[in-house]
Structures are given as structure tokens and as C-alpha cells.
Amino acid sequence: MLNYFKIAANIVFRFLKAVYYLISFGVYIVQLSIRDLISTVTNPFLPNRPVGNVIPRGYPGHGGVWPEYTAPKRGEDFRSPCPGLNALANHGILPNNGKRITYAQLSHAIQHAYNLAPTLASQLTSAAKQLDQGRGWIDLHDLNVLNVVQHDASFTRPDIAFCPDQSIPHTDLINRLLDHASDGKHLSLTDFSYYSGLRRAECKRSNGQYTLSGSFIHKMIGSGTSVLMYSIFGGDIEALRVWLLDERFMDGWEPKNREALGHTIAQALTTSLAVEFSIDEKQALREGDVFYHE
Numbered sequence: 001m002l003n004y005f006k007i008a009a010n011i012v013f014r015f016l017k018a019v020y021y022l023i024s025f026g027v028y029i030v031q032l033s034i035r036d037l038i039s040t041v042t043n044p045f046l047p048n049r050p051v052g053n054v055i056p057r058g059y060p061g062h063g064g065v066w067p068e069y070t071a072p073k074r075g076e077d078f079r080s081p082c083p084g085l086n087a088l089a090n091h092g093i094l095p096n097n098g099k100r101i102t103y104a105q106l107s108h109a110i111q112h113a114y115n116l117a118p119t120l121a122s123q124l125t126s127a128a129k130q131l132d133q134g135r136g137w138i139d140l141h142d143l144n145v146l147n148v149v150q151h152d153a154s155f156t157r158p159d160i161a162f163c164p165d166q167s168i169p170h171t172d173l174i175n176r177l178l179d180h181a182s183d184g185k186h187l188s189l190t191d192f193s194y195y196s197g198l199r200r201a202e203c204k205r206s207n208g209q210y211t212l213s214g215s216f217i218h219k220m221i222g223s224g225t226s227v228l229m230y231s232i233f234g235g236d237i238e239a240l241r242v243w244l245l246d247e248r249f250m251d252g253w254e255p256k257n258r259e260a261l262g263h264t265i266a267q268a269l270t271t272s273l274a275v276e277f278s279i280d281e282k283q284a285l286r287e288g289d290v291f292y293h294e
């Protein structure tokens, strides 16, 4: 016999929990937006960080000098589908084994290494919190799960239906992305938008379990990662090749975005929206392009 008192108590408890989360989320979004707006409108009035000093003195990567690179031991260390985080782990800025990384560690590491505003670092980190389960930390391979952050039609990994381990960079796909730099040196926003259209069209054709079509949020995450590569690397294919393939920082490399208060959510979001709405999955393919079969 079901215990109706227990059922009623559970409904009330879950309802109150949902209200609590909704209010906390609302407060987080409002304070984050206000802080981000202040940084966004202040940045243009402040001098940019000087070249060679984009990463402050005392932080790893200052002056383009990065801590020693140690490749992950496969089968032992954990890595994610994200080159941005894997590179930090490979240089020991995040734990090299990729395990038990707290949100404070994540946020601090990405903010300084990539010159992000604390607001953008916090927003990116909050994406990982969806995997928390109350632990207060993640292992990098937790990010492999489909449609939390990781999604189909990415640039650097085949879809999870063909490649269950999303932690390993896919050499062919990465070289193919970099070959799409129209000027042979830099990927422009138009190149990123074209390549997204190409990946989405080909993955939709070849993957019977393709899920990106129905999710605007995950499409925006995809466009967001294009924009990070454009803003932080200036689309420079030489630096991107090392970062995407070896998940390592090139000697002497520092972020191209030199805003005094760091790159903000508002900047990243407006450019991501522009990229997202310029993607056309039915576009004419560039000469020499064919759909890739995974």
C-alpha cells in the first residue's frame, strides 16, 4: 500500500527545492549580468594590457612562459572533450591527472590563462556544475556526457555515437578545420560559421543518433567555442594547431584578447549570436569540400 502522507510530503519538498533553485539561479544571473555589464562598458575606457603582459606577473603563462607540458598517461589520467581545459591540465595549471577539480580551481585557471573577465570564467564554470551531483568537484572526463556541454557536430571530435571517448583530439578533423582558414593563416568568423554549417550538415547525414538539431543552447555552445578560438587566438592557425592537436600552449603564446578587465560575457555572447545566425547548413560547399563520413 502506498504511503500517501509520504507522497504529499515529497511533492511539497520537491516543489520547495525547485523554488529555491529558481530563486538562487535568478539571483546568480542578475548579479552576474550587472557585474559583466560594468566590465563591458568600462573596458573600452581602460588601456589594453601590454603585449607580453596579458597574463599578470606571478601567474602561469606570464610573458608566454608556460609550466612544463606533461602528456596525459592514457588509461590513468582523465581528459575532457575541451582543449581549453586539457591544455591547462597538460601544463599542470589544473591537476595533471584531471581528477577532483573544484570550481574555484577551474574558474581561477581559465580566467587568468585566457584573460577572461571573472564573470565569463564563472559562467563557463557553471556549465560544469550541472555534473556536480553535490560533490563540489568534477573529473575532466565527466564532461564527456552528451548534451550537458558536449554536443554533436563539434570541430575536434567525431560525434559520441562514433567515438565514445571524447577526450582524445581527432587529428583529421582538426587539420581539416585549420585548412579552412581563407587567408591560409587565420580562421575568420566567416570561416568558423562556414565550417559549423559543414559539420552540422555532414553529422546530420551520417549520424542516426544526431541530437544537435533540436537544441538551440547546444548550437550556441558550439558557436561560443568558435568565438573563443577567434577572440583568444585571433584564429591564428599555427597556435591553434598546437593547442588543438597537442593540447599544449605554444612557447611565447599569450591571449590575443588584451582587455584590461578581461573578455566579458556580453562580448562573447554578441559575437556568438552573430556566428550562430550566420550558419547555413544548406550552404554551397567550398571548392574541394566533401562531407566527411565518420
Ligand code: HEM
Pocket: 080, 081, 082, 083, 084, 085, 106, 107, 110, 114, 124, 125, 126, 127, 128, 143, 144, 149, 150, 151, 152, 153, 154, 155, 156, 157, 222, 225, 226, 228, 229, 232
Ligand atoms: C570551465 C570551463 C569550461 C568547460 C566546462 C568546458 C567544456 C567543454 C566541453 C564539454 C566541450 C565539448 C563541446 C563539444 O562537443 O564540441 C568543450 C569544447 C571546447 N572548448 Fe571548452 N570548456 C570550458 C572552458 C573553455 C575555455 C576557457 C575555452 C577557450 C579557451 C574553451 C574552448 C573550447 C573549444 C575550442 C572546444 C572545442 C569545440 C569543438 O570541437 O567544436 N573551453 N568545452
